[in-house]
Amino acid sequence: MADDVILKVDDVSVNFKVRGKILKAIHHVSMELHEGEIFALVGESGSGKSVFTKTFTGMLEGNGDIVGGTIEYRGKHLEILKKDRDWEGIRGKQIATIFQDPMTSLDPIKTIGSQIAEVIIKHQGKSKKEAKSMAIDLMDKVGIPNAKNRYDEYPFEYSGGMRQRIVIAVALACHPDILICDEPTTALDVTIQAQILELIRELQAEYKFTTIFITHDLGVVASIADRIAVMYSGRIIEVGTCDEIFYDPKHPYTWSLLSSLPQLATRGGSLYSIPGTPPSLYKDIVGDAFAPRDPWAMAVDFKADPPMFKVSDTHYAKTWLLDPRASKVEKPELIQNLHEKLLANTTYGKGEHVDD
Amino acid sequence: MENPEIKDSDFKLVKLDEEASEKIDTPKYSYWRSVGRQFFSNKVTIIVLVVMVVVLLMSFIQPMFSGYSLTDVTGVNDLTRRFNWPSAQYWFGTDKDGKSLFDAIWAGARTSISIGVISTLITMVIGVLVGAVWGVSKRVDRIMLEVYNVISNVPSLLIIIVLSYTFGSGFWNLIFAMTVTSWIGVAYFIRVQVMIMRDREYNIASRTLGTPTVRMIFRNILPYLTSVVVTNASTQLPGFISYEVFLSFLGVGLSQNVPSLGRLISQYAPYITSYPYLFWLPVLVLALITISLYVVGQNLADASDPRTHR
Amino acid sequence: MTTEKEVLLSLRDLEITFGKFVAVQDVNFDIYKGETFSLVGESGSGKTTIGRAVLGINPTSNGTITFEGQQINGGLKGKAKHDLERKIQMIFQDPTASLNERATVDYIISEGLYNYGLFDNEEDRINKVRTMLEEVGLLPEQLYRYPHEFSGGQRQRIGIARALIMKPDLVVADEPISALDVSIRAQVLNLLKKFQRESQLTYLFIAHDLSVVRFISDRIAVIRSGRIVELAETEELFRHPIHPYTQSLLSAVPVPDPQIARHIKPIVYDPSQHHYETDKPKFVELLPGHFVYCNAEEEAGYRKQLAAEGKIQA
Numbered sequence: 001m002a003d004d005v006i007l008k009v010d011d012v013s014v015n016f017k018v019r020g021k022i023l024k025a026i027h028h029v030s031m032e033l034h035e036g037e038i039f040a041l042v043g044e045s046g047s048g049k050s051v052f053t054k055t056f057t058g059m060l061e062g063n064g065d066i067v068g069g070t071i072e073y074r075g076k077h078l079e080i081l082k083k084d085r086d087w088e089g090i091r092g093k094q095i096a097t098i099f100q101d102p103m104t105s106l107d108p109i110k111t112i113g114s115q116i117a118e119v120i121i122k123h124q125g126k127s128k129k130e131a132k133s134m135a136i137d138l139m140d141k142v143g144i145p146n147a148k149n150r151y152d153e154y155p156f157e158y159s160g161g162m163r164q165r166i167v168i169a170v171a172l173a174c175h176p177d178i179l180i181c182d183e184p185t186t187a188l189d190v191t192i193q194a195q196i197l198e199l200i201r202e203l204q205a206e207y208k209f210t211t212i213f214i215t216h217d218l219g220v221v222a223s224i225a226d227r228i229a230v231m232y233s234g235r236i237i238e239v240g241t242c243d244e245i246f247y248d249p250k251h252p253y254t255w256s257l258l259s260s261l262p263q264l265a266t267r268g269g270s271l272y273s274i275p276g277t278p279p280s281l282y283k284d285i286v287g288d289a290f291a292p293r294d295p296w297a298m299a300v301d302f303k304a305d306p307p308m309f310k311v312s313d314t315h316y317a318k319t320w321l322l323d324p325r326a327s328k329v330e331k332p333e334l335i336q337n338l339h340e341k342l343l344a345n346t347t348y349g350k351g352e353h354v355d356d
Numbered sequence: 357m358e359n360p361e362i363k364d365s366d367f368k369l370v371k372l373d374e375e376a377s378e379k380i381d382t383p384k385y386s387y388w389r390s391v392g393r394q395f396f397s398n399k400v401t402i403i404v405l406v407v408m409v410v411v412l413l414m415s416f417i418q419p420m421f422s423g424y425s426l427t428d429v430t431g432v433n434d435l436t437r438r439f440n441w442p443s444a445q446y447w448f449g450t451d452k453d454g455k456s457l458f459d460a461i462w463a464g465a466r467t468s469i470s471i472g473v474i475s476t477l478i479t480m481v482i483g484v485l486v487g488a489v490w491g492v493s494k495r496v497d498r499i500m501l502e503v504y505n506v507i508s509n510v511p512s513l514l515i516i517i518v519l520s521y522t523f524g525s526g527f528w529n530l531i532f533a534m535t536v537t538s539w540i541g542v543a544y545f546i547r548v549q550v551m552i553m554r555d556r557e558y559n560i561a562s563r564t565l566g567t568p569t570v571r572m573i574f575r576n577i578l579p580y581l582t583s584v585v586v587t588n589a590s591t592q593l594p595g596f597i598s599y600e601v602f603l604s605f606l607g608v609g610l611s612q613n614v615p616s617l618g619r620l621i622s623q624y625a626p627y628i629t630s631y632p633y634l635f636w637l638p639v640l641v642l643a644l645i646t647i648s649l650y651v652v653g654q655n656l657a658d659a660s661d662p663r664t665h666r
Numbered sequence: 667m668t669t670e671k672e673v674l675l676s677l678r679d680l681e682i683t684f685g686k687f688v689a690v691q692d693v694n695f696d697i698y699k700g701e702t703f704s705l706v707g708e709s710g711s712g713k714t715t716i717g718r719a720v721l722g723i724n725p726t727s728n729g730t731i732t733f734e735g736q737q738i739n740g741g742l743k744g745k746a747k748h749d750l751e752r753k754i755q756m757i758f759q760d761p762t763a764s765l766n767e768r769a770t771v772d773y774i775i776s777e778g779l780y781n782y783g784l785f786d787n788e789e790d791r792i793n794k795v796r797t798m799l800e801e802v803g804l805l806p807e808q809l810y811r812y813p814h815e816f817s818g819g820q821r822q823r824i825g826i827a828r829a830l831i832m833k834p835d836l837v838v839a840d841e842p843i844s845a846l847d848v849s850i851r852a853q854v855l856n857l858l859k860k861f862q863r864e865s866q867l868t869y870l871f872i873a874h875d876l877s878v879v880r881f882i883s884d885r886i887a888v889i890r891s892g893r894i895v896e897l898a899e900t901e902e903l904f905r906h907p908i909h910p911y912t913q914s915l916l917s918a919v920p921v922p923d924p925q926i927a928r929h930i931k932p933i934v935y936d937p938s939q940h941h942y943e944t945d946k947p948k949f950v951e952l953l954p955g956h957f958v959y960c961n962a963e964e965e966a967g968y969r970k971q972l973a974a975e976g977k978i979q980a
Contacts, residue, residue, distance in 0.1 A: 044847040045818070160709075189708035190875050194918035194932035217848050219877070219920040223927035242924045260852040261922045265881035267900065270859060273852035276378050277817040292376050300366035326367045342923045378805055378820070385812050387768065557763040564721050565778040565828065566751040579768035662767065662814070 006210060007033035007056065007178065012069030012079070014051055014060065014234075023281050025051045025064065027234040030308075033178070038204060038211040040221040040242075042257070043231030046278055049214045052231070053180050055079070056212075057095050058087040074177075093123055096176035100183040102163035105170065106155045113139070113151030116169050123174035138169040143199060161192035165199065172207060180212045185220065197224055218257050222246060227314070230254050233278055233289035240315035247338060249331060250309075250317035252297075253290045258335045263342070272334055288320065296321060296329050387662065395659035401652065408648035411641070415465040424459035426615045442633055449633050451624065457634060460620055461641050467616040469645060471527070472597040475534050479596075480589050482539040484581075487546025488573045492554060500543070507540050513599075520603060525611040533609075534599055542588060549584060553577045583661040590653020594646035601642060617642045671698040674734065674868050675720065675836060681728035682715050682892075689715045690892040693729070694949060697836070702862065702869040704879040704900075706915070707889035713872045716889075717838045720870065721756055722747070733836070752782055755829035757858075759841040761821035765813040771824055772809045775799065778832045794831060802827045802857060819850035823857065830861055838870045843878065855882055877919040880904055885955075888912045891937075894949065898956040906977070908958045908968050911935045940964070953977065 014026035026048045033039055043049040054060050055071060058081055071078040073090070081087055099105060107115060116135035120126050126134065132151070139147035142165040155163055164184060171179060181200065185193035201224050204211055215221055221228060222242065229239040230253065238251040249255055258264070259272035276293045279285055288294070291301035300306075300320050309322035321329055330336075395401060437454030440446045448457035490500045507515075519533035553559065554577070562572050578585075597617075603609035604618025605625075617638050624634035658664055673696045680693040690712040697703040707713045718724040719739065720731060731739040738750055758764035765774055775795045778784070785791035796806045802823040813821055822842060829837060839858065843851040859882065861867055873879045879886055880900055887897040888911065896909040907913045914935035921927045940947070945961040952958050952968055960968060972978045 044849060190918040190920075191708065191914055191932065191935065194920075195934065198932060217920070219848075219922040222920065222922050222924045223930065225924075246922065246924050257849055258922065260849050262851065262855070262878045262881050263919070263922055267881055270856050271852035271881060273856055274849045275372070275853075276376070277819060277850075292373070295372050296369060297372065298367050298369055300362055302370075303366060304362055320367065323367065325364050327369075329369075339923050339925055342921060342926055375805060378803065380808065380811065380815055384810070385815055387812075557758055557760060558766045560718075560723055561756070561758060561764050561825075561828075562766070562777060563723065564751060564754075564756045565832070566748055566781040567777060568781070575769065575773070576766050 004035040005032045006035050006074055007031075008070075008072045009055075010070045010072075012052075012055060012071060013067050014048075014055060014064055015067050016061070016064045018063065018282075021282050024285075025234050025281060026055075027285075028069070029234070029236050030069075031229060031236060031239070033210060033212065034227075036204075036208055036210055037226040038201075038213055038224050040213045040215065040225035040228045041231060042215055042218050042221060042228060044216055044278065046233075046281070047231040048234040049216075049231050050182055051234075053097075053182065053212055053214060056178070056180070057091045057097060058084070059091070059097070092176075093174050094177045095180065096171040096174065096178070097180040097182060098164070098167050098171055098184045100186050102160065102167045103155065105167045106163060108155050111152050111154055112158065112166055116166070116173050119170055119173040135169075135173070138172060139166070141172070141203070142166070142169045143195070144169075161188055161196065164188065164192075164196055168196075168199065168203070172203065175207070176209055178210045178212065180214070182214045183216070184213075186215070186217075193220070200224065218245075219261050219263060230257065233285065234281060235289060235318065237290065237319070238317040240311070240317075244312070244315045248311075248315070249335070250311055250315070250322060251290075251319045252294045252321070254317075255331050255335060256293075258338070259332055263345075264334060264338075266345075272332070288318075298326065390662070391656075391659045394664050395656060398655060401655040404648050404651045404655075407644065408652050411465070411645055411648060412469065414462050415469055418462040419459070419466050422456070422459035422463065424455070424463040424615065425613075426460075426463075426619070427613050428453070428455060430454075439631055441631075442637075448637050449631070451627075451631075451634055457637060460615060461617070461638055464615040464617040464620045464638065465641055465645060467527070467610070467614055468597050468600055468618065468642070471531060471534075471600045471616075472593050472649075475531050475538070475596040476589055476593045478531070478535045479538045479542055479592055480585065482535075483542025484546050484578070484585060486539065487543035488550055488578065490543055490547040491550025491577075492569055492573065497547070500547070504540055504544050507537050508544075512537060513602075516599065516603065517606070517608060520608040525609060527610060527614060530600065530603065530609045534596060538592070538596075542592070545588060546581065546585075549581055550577055553580055583657050586653060586660055587657035590650050590657060593653065594650050597642070597646055617645075671701075673697070674699045675870070676732040677716070677720075677729070678732070679729035680716070680719070680726060680731065682712070682719055682724055683727045688892060690719075692949070693889075693892075693894055695887055695894065695897060697868060697870060699835075699868055700862075700866050701884040702871055702882055704871040704873060704883035704886045705889055706873050706876055706879055706886055708874055708915075710891075711889045712892040713874075713889050714840055715892075717756070717840050717870060717872050720836075720838055721754055722751070748782075752778070752832050753835045755832050755834035755837050757822075757826055757829050757837060757839040757842045760845050761818050761825055762813075762845075764825055765821060767813055770810045770812060771799070771804075774813070774824060775828045775831055777828060782832070784832070798827045798831045801861075803853070817850075818846055819853055822846060822850075822854055826854070826857060826861075830867075833865070834867070836868045836870065838872070840872045841874065842871075844874065851878070858882065875919070876904075876915055888915065893959060894957075895959045896957065897949075898953075902953070902956055906956075906975075908952065908956070908972075909960070910939065911937075 009029065009031040012026060012029050016023040016025055029052060041049045055066055056078060066079050069079065113132065113135050116138055117131040120131040120134050121128065136147045136151055144150055144162060144165060158166065185196050188196065200211065213221060213225060225242045227241050228245040229236045230251065232253050238245065238249065238254050245254060249258060256274045260274060262271065265271045274293055279289055279292065287303050288301040288306055291297040294301065298320055306318050306320045308316045308318050310316055320326055434454055437450055438452055440450040442449045446456050446458065448461060450456055490496050515537050516533045519536060520530065523529040523533060559572060559576055562576055600609060600616060601618030601621060604616055605622040610616055610619065620638040621635065624638065627634045675697040677693050677695055680690060682690040693716060705713045705716060715724055719726050726739045730737050742750060772795060775798060776791060779791055779794065785794055795809065799806055799809065804820060804823060813824065816824065843854050846854060858869065862869065871879060871883055883900050885899050886903050887894045890911050896912045907916050914933045917930065917933040921930060942961055945963055947959055947961040949957050949959050950965050952972065958968060969978065
């Protein structure tokens with residue numbers, strides 16, 4: 001199975017210097033990315049999910065440093081690359097990123113079409129005419145109606161959802177190997193979000209790139225992720241296949257995240273809520289970072305950092321609850337039989353629910 | 357692993373302290389203390405601040421002992437006291453009347469700084485208050501915009517010169533001439549700032565809580581403007597000092613018996629080639645004063661912006 | 667059944683324009699005392715504009731807003747306006763922008779108390795603020811801290827505290843959780859629920875996401891391009907959405923279940939499916955309490971379908 005690993009991150013830590021103080025943004029994180037999969041990184045703001053993926057493209061802010069660990073992309077070590085020149089050919093070309101706000105990646109004073117064509121000319125060496133027709137094809141692909149006529153329009157003439165489609169088209173223009181989607185739908189309306197997710201899924205099937213999908217909302221990735229990693233306070237605390245994370249979660253934080261999804265709430269009752277707020281990353285965290293908010297915390301959680309316990313070949317969780325010495329704890333009632341509950345609660349049939 | 361020893365007894369559930377994770381670990385925040393910390397964290401600022409304090413002390417204390425008088429000509433016939441180059445006895449040398457330039461400069465600096473500080477204070481207080489009202493009231497806005505358009509289209513130096521001639525020379529006359537229109541620029545600036553702030557969400561929140569407009573100006577809007585007000589003041593202050601120098605150079609402004617840097621510079625300008633120290637030393641002190649006041653003011657402005665804190 | 671309920675807020679033929687742009691038109695609904703009424707729509711639908719019109723922040727160009735039987739839009743002045751402002755409070759979307767960064771939590775929560783003199787003496791005021799702070803789950807020792815020292819969720823709770831200490835009758839909650847992390851949202855929603863149970867509060871809850879409002883609301887109005895397209899009781903709306911736009915919104919709600927989620931195809935709403943050129947649409951009550959914006963032809967179609975489902979007599 002190691003054959004299809006295209007990106008291997010081993011024990012990476014990232015620190016930021018903020019006015020003389022050290023902020024430990026990423027703390028000993030390891031991860032493997034398999035060719036062709038959609039890998040979701042789920043975490044709250046400040047969990048380090050964005051910072052983590054920025055290490056793959058050399059886009060850490062100036063005050064941030066990789067202080068330990070290795071990042072290997074198809075045999076090439078990325079953690080040693082420092083200068084922008086070293087990143088040429090990787091960033092944007094082999095590993096492309098789509099951000100939450102499409103305007104950060106679009107030039108407001110250039111036409112939509114020319115921005116796509118430019119990338120095609122630069123990365124594929126096509127002529128101007130070829131590039132234009134390829135760009136129009138791409139616009140078609142990402143679902144821009146009447147692409148030919150809209151080629152010469154400017155970004156401000158596009159809606160938020162349409163702009164995000166263009167950013168995806170620009171990213172696709174250089175045939176990336178890995179596409180990092182950093183909360184691409186968070187700023188969009190729900191109906192547009194659903195369409196963009198669908199688009200990413202379709203394009204993935206056609207272009208066979210590998211996707212890292214970053215989001216704070218576990219609900220969003222159920223439809224598209226193959227595997228999910230949950231991040232908390234700069235650590236990956238659980239990783240597994242999509243089904244494992246949703247139907248057999250092991251870490252109390254994952255339980256809490258699932259439990260607090262509003263889709264699971266019943267009217268008249270109260271929503272499950274996680275008490276408190278995440279810890280400050282300026283402090284040295286002793287033990288399990290989630291322990292102070294964890295109803296299932298044990299004394300050991302305040303003493304020692306738990307290792308990654310293996311649940312199955314694909315499923316690992318960083319909690320002392322999996323230690324043989326710990327007493328067995330069931331996941332909370334609310335998220336047991338998740339599938340049955342959601343089926344009963346659902347009117348999703350209206351959304352052309354097709355059984356296969 | 358760096359783990360300490362783990363006993364079986366550690367694997368017992370502990371009760372959740374719900375308050376623990378609500379606690380804020382950082383030390384308590386105080387706005388002015390943070391301004392101070394930020395301000396003094398810059399070494400250049402401290403050096404310039406020391407220069408500024410020395411200059412200020414010299415200007416306000418030294419003249420009390422020197423007994424310098426602009427009209428004193430007792431040394432005019434004593435040739436040994438005339439046109440001495442800077443030396444141990446006369447640090448900055450002497451002029452054609454045998455007066456010590458060292459004494460002259462500090463006495464002049466005192467006047468120039470006083471004019472600058474008083475004019476700036478008047479300008480800022482009137483400017484900020486008028487600007488705040490201007491920014492929130494639509495009725496005031498209509499009238500003030502007309503006034504502003506008229507005044508801002510006349511060069512301010514022209515206004516000052518005309519007023520100086522009309523009212524005659526004198527310390528307070530000069531201040532009046534300089535501040536009578538200067539505040540309107542500040543007021544317009546504050547008006548724009550207030551208009552930007554006015555529709556911010558926290559001000560809408562205050563409106564829904566029934567907060568009266570006056571309190572909104574003082575509690576919600578002006579505190580946010582501390583930094584821009586200080587920036588503005590720190591550019592006004594050297595400006596006023598320069599105006600004084602310029603007007604004294606022209607021979608309007610202060611009355612004949614009041615020493616000031618401007619007067620010294622204009623008086624000694626003819627000696628720029630024969631006795632250059634007479635001209636350059638006052639210019640140097642003038643530069644020291646305006647630059648140090650400006651730098652300290654700008655750094656104070658930066659420090660008073662809470663985005664720089666922590 | 668609806669006749670027994672007391673109407674607290676009533677909007678009739680409301681229209682709000684900004685220059686030539688019509689942001690909101692033909693908006694009609696009542697909010698009953700003690701209920702949570704949700705206004706759901708996407709960005710630019712006019713939902714926030716309506717909320718702000720209720721608070722008197724946005725002027726209205728047509729129609730009436732009636733609160734406790736008294737018309738409140740336009741012309742209210744002096745004491746009557748001041749008194750009304752206490753009774754209708756607002757919770758804002760952005761917990762950073764909506765708090766005065768230069769004021770302590772103590773002042774922020776007390777602001778309304780000062781404006782209305784809602785305390786006997788300094789000790790009483792401090793006590794009220796402390797109690798409120800504890801009610802929203804913050805610590806009394808945090809009284810003299812500044813907003814930027816708190817996390818987003820804590821800040822939003824400060825925003826709730828300052829609104830609810832006024833003992834309002836109606837609270838307009840404008841997307842109070844959409845700027846918050848998922849795990850924090852529940853805290854805030856539970857808090858709103860708790861206050862409603864304890865003091866009979868009425869909420870006008872504004873949201874862009876149907877998944878959130880199902881849990882909290884009694885009735886839901888779906889708004890699109892300044893018009894309400896459907897209004898019904900919550901479960902009725904979720905189980906039997908009639909307007910195609912509502913169906914599209916519902917189909918877009920992410921389902922946190924891989925097996926279901928993989929099979930859902932979002933319904934795309936196409937506004938050009940309506941032909942309103944000659945046959946003008948109205949807001950029609952198809953079922954008791956269930957209103958849909960449609961023209962005569964569509965109404966006939968909807969009725970036929972409802973009859974087929976056995977919900978009404980053919």
